[in-house]
Amino acid sequence: MDKFVELTSVSKHFDTKKGRFQALADVNLSIARGEFVALIGHSGCGKSTVLNLIAGLLDANEGGLICNGREIDGPGPERAVVFQNHSLLPWMTCFGNVHLAVEKVFGARENKAQLKARTEQALNMVGLNHAMHKHPNEISGGMKQRVGIARALAMEPKVLLMDEPFGALDALTRAHLQDELLRIVGQTQSTVVMVTHDVDEAVLLSDRIVMMTNGPAATVGEILAVDLPRPRDRLALANDPQYHAYRTAVLEFLYQRQQRPAA
Amino acid sequence: MNAPLKTPLPPIAKPRLSAQALLPSAAALGNLFKAGIAPLLGIIAFIGFWSLLAQYSEGLPGPLSTWQAALVLFADPFYDNGPNDMGIGWNILNSLGRVGVGFGLAALVGIPLGFAIGRFTFLAGMLAPIISLLRPVSPLAWLPIGLLVFEAAGPASIWVIFISSIWPIILNTAAGVASVPQDYLNVARVLKLSEFKVLTRILFPAVLPHLMTGIRLAIGVAWLVIVAAEMLTGGIGLGFWVWDEWNNLNVEHILIAIIIVGLVGLALEQILLLIAKRFDYAS
Numbered sequence: 001m002d003k004f005v006e007l008t009s010v011s012k013h014f015d016t017k018k019g020r021f022q023a024l025a026d027v028n029l030s031i032a033r034g035e036f037v038a039l040i041g042h043s044g045c046g047k048s049t050v051l052n053l054i055a056g057l058l059d060a061n062e063g064g065l066i067c068n069g070r071e072i073d074g075p076g077p078e079r080a081v082v083f084q085n086h087s088l089l090p091w092m093t094c095f096g097n098v099h100l101a102v103e104k105v106f107g108a109r110e111n112k113a114q115l116k117a118r119t120e121q122a123l124n125m126v127g128l129n130h131a132m133h134k135h136p137n138e139i140s141g142g143m144k145q146r147v148g149i150a151r152a153l154a155m156e157p158k159v160l161l162m163d164e165p166f167g168a169l170d171a172l173t174r175a176h177l178q179d180e181l182l183r184i185v186g187q188t189q190s191t192v193v194m195v196t197h198d199v200d201e202a203v204l205l206s207d208r209i210v211m212m213t214n215g216p217a218a219t220v221g222e223i224l225a226v227d228l229p230r231p232r233d234r235l236a237l238a239n240d241p242q243y244h245a246y247r248t249a250v251l252e253f254l255y256q257r258q259q260r261p262a263a
Numbered sequence: 264m265n266a267p268l269k270t271p272l273p274p275i276a277k278p279r280l281s282a283q284a285l286l287p288s289a290a291a292l293g294n295l296f297k298a299g300i301a302p303l304l305g306i307i308a309f310i311g312f313w314s315l316l317a318q319y320s321e322g323l324p325g326p327l328s329t330w331q332a333a334l335v336l337f338a339d340p341f342y343d344n345g346p347n348d349m350g351i352g353w354n355i356l357n358s359l360g361r362v363g364v365g366f367g368l369a370a371l372v373g374i375p376l377g378f379a380i381g382r383f384t385f386l387a388g389m390l391a392p393i394i395s396l397l398r399p400v401s402p403l404a405w406l407p408i409g410l411l412v413f414e415a416a417g418p419a420s421i422w423v424i425f426i427s428s429i430w431p432i433i434l435n436t437a438a439g440v441a442s443v444p445q446d447y448l449n450v451a452r453v454l455k456l457s458e459f460k461v462l463t464r465i466l467f468p469a470v471l472p473h474l475m476t477g478i479r480l481a482i483g484v485a486w487l488v489i490v491a492a493e494m495l496t497g498g499i500g501l502g503f504w505v506w507d508e509w510n511n512l513n514v515e516h517i518l519i520a521i522i523i524v525g526l527v528g529l530a531l532e533q534i535l536l537l538i539a540k541r542f543d544y545a546s
Contacts, residue, residue: 057449075452087446091468091542100464104454155454 003066004191005031005054005159010063011217012049023049025217027063029210031159036185036192038202040250041212041221042258047195048084048163050212054193055081055161068158077105080157084164086144088136094147095132098122098154105155122154123147125184142173149181153188160185162194166201178204179234186231199254203246204232211253221258224249324515332515347507349499355523358493358500361417362485365424369481372425373432374474378466380433381440394433402427402488406495416496423492428481435480439473440466468542475539482535486528 010027013020023046031037039047052058053065056075065072067079075081080101088097099119106115123132126146131139136147145165152160165181166174178201185192185205196202202209206226213221226246228237237243310326317325324332340352380387405426409419447469451461493502501520508516 055453057452075449076455077453079453081449081453083446083449085446087450089447089450089465089468091471092464100456101454104456104460 002032003030004033004035004068005029005193006064006066007050007053008064008066010050010053010060010065012046012053012058012060022217023215024053025219027219029220031191031193033191034189036205036207037194038206038209039193039195039212040197040199040202040209040254041218042214042254043197045212045215046218047212051081051161051163051193051195054159055079057081077101077155078158080152080155080160082145082148082152082160082162082165084167086136086141086148088144088147088151090136093133093135094123094128094139094143094150095119097136097147098151101151102154118154122150125153125187126150126180140173142169142177145169145177146180149177149184153184153190158191160190160192162192164195164197167197174198174201175234181205182230182232199247199250202250203228203243204234204237209246209250211250211258214258222253224253322514324518329515329518332513333519336516336519346499351504351519351523353499354501354504355527357498358489358502359527361421361493361500362424362482362489365421366428366482366485368421369425369429369432369485370478373429373477373481374436377433377436377474377477378440378462378470380437381470382466387437394430398430398434402484403491403495406492410496416498420489420492420496420498420500423488424485427488428485431480431484432474432477435473435477436470439470439477442473443469471542472539475535475542479532479535479539482531483528486524486531490524 007027007029010024011022012024013022015021027050029037029050039050041047049058053060054067054072056072056079072079088094089100092100099115102115102118102122106118110118120129120132123129126149128143128146128150131143136144139147145168149162149165152162166177169177182205184190192205194202194205203226209224209226210220211222211224212218224246228240228242228246314325314327317323336351340350342350343353376390380390402423406419406423409422410416413419413422443466447465448461451465456464489500490502490505493500494506495502497503497506501524505517505520508514508520
């Protein structure tokens with residue numbers, strides 16, 4: 001298998017007031033080019049930490065992280081992040097938010113018209129060309145998250161990192177955006193790592209589901225390959241026994257082998 | 264949400280709406296009346312209390328004689344009979360000018376300093392004891408230093424404005440910089456924005472609401488202090504005018520000055536609130 005992103009015995013601890021907290025221990029994971037990987041686990045298991053390590057927003061204490069043959073050393077636009085709370089800059093329009101990213105990545109090589117076209121194309125892809133010149137506070141939560149996805153996609157990243165991107169949305173909006181993401185990823189053939197706590201989301205979207213053990217010292221518990229044909233259709237899958245088998249496998253891991261920590 | 268491409272509804276209801284706007288309903292008028300009645304009653308009660316007080320006091324003029332004096336005063340606000348006798352308009356403008364210059368200099372020094380303090384914890388640690396020590400000092404205590412250094416009354420009162428309005432600017436800017444959401448900075452990190460772009464595209468807009476609060480507090484303090492400073496330094500200005508009218512025993516004019524100081528302060532505050540509203544991004 002082509003190892004596009006590779007984590008080798010990665011561990012991470014945080015120094016808190018109560019002493020050292022070992023968040024991750026000995027995490028090993030390889031992700032192939034064009035693969036969609038979901039990281040799932042109970043809250044506090046360090047799945048977001050894994051994502052932030054790949055993003056370069058955090059540094060590992062031990063182990064190696066490689067993306068596209070190069071050591072991950074700090075964040076960069078080739079590993080775009082869709083943040084959980086959209087993280088749009090409220091003083092810029094949707095266009096401005098996406099353009100900031102486009103300008104940074106392609107500004108040196110392309111002229112203004114090309115940059116504008118790229119920005120518009122990205123917003124178009126998430127179905128937001130009509131809200132381009134609105135500010136984030138004028139649009140709904142789902143639309144903000146779309147802008148966040150457009151901003152990340154517009155950078156043409158090598159890896160798209162998504163940290164519970166739909167966690168804060170209502171169920172219908174979430175389903176809608178999941179379908180959009182399936183379509184977009186089908187088009188762009190992006191490599192995606194998504195953190196989620198939604199079992200259905202993980203099975204619907206991923207090629208592989210990485211299930212994490214509970215923290216502290218969390219690590220990869222099990223990896224489930226989801227062998228459902230693409231393009232996937234939510235309604236057709238609802239009656240697919242294979243889909244339910246995958247779903248049950250994840251649920252069993254989460255609720256039998258990894259008891260929910262006392263909340 | 265489900266159909267984001269849907270075109271907005273055509274504005275068919277527009278003519279009806281504009282007719283409604285022209286003829287406000289009885290309910291709207293009633294609300295306006297209710298909103299206005301309390302402040303109006305308060306002002307009437309205040310004037311009543313004032314005239315009652317004036318009747319039983321020897322020196323204090325009542326509202327009516329003050330009003331008449333004000334009419335005379337504002338009939339010709341910009342006369343000029345030499346440096347010790349100028350119209351009320353000149354006095355107001357001179358005070359505002361000093362506040363403007365002193366505040367402007369404070370902003371020029373305070374905003375960059377606030378940014379630096381907010382961004383670099385070491386610098387914040389260095390300056391914290393000095394700022395904590397100097398901030399509670401009464402602004403007028405700085406006046407002799409100003410007179411000593413500048414050897415002139417005008418620059419000395421500007422110096423007092425400068426030193427009294429710089430603290431809110433520094434502290435609010437620094438607090439604003441320190442409280443910029445980590446999410447915004449993470450966006451900057453993922454995009455690998457240059458330090459300059461981080462400053463202009465992220466830090467400055469994020470800090471602006473805090474900065475506006477600092478500016479509002481600073482101008483408020485500056486306006487409080489200018490009257491006192493001018494009383495001591497003289498020259499043309501509201502403070503000097505109050506002191507001059509006290510020497511003339513023209514108490515009506517002192518009362519008018521108090522109301523003018525209040526009104527100008529209120530106007531400054533409202534203007535700055537209006538500007539601040541423009542930069543308040545609810546996310």
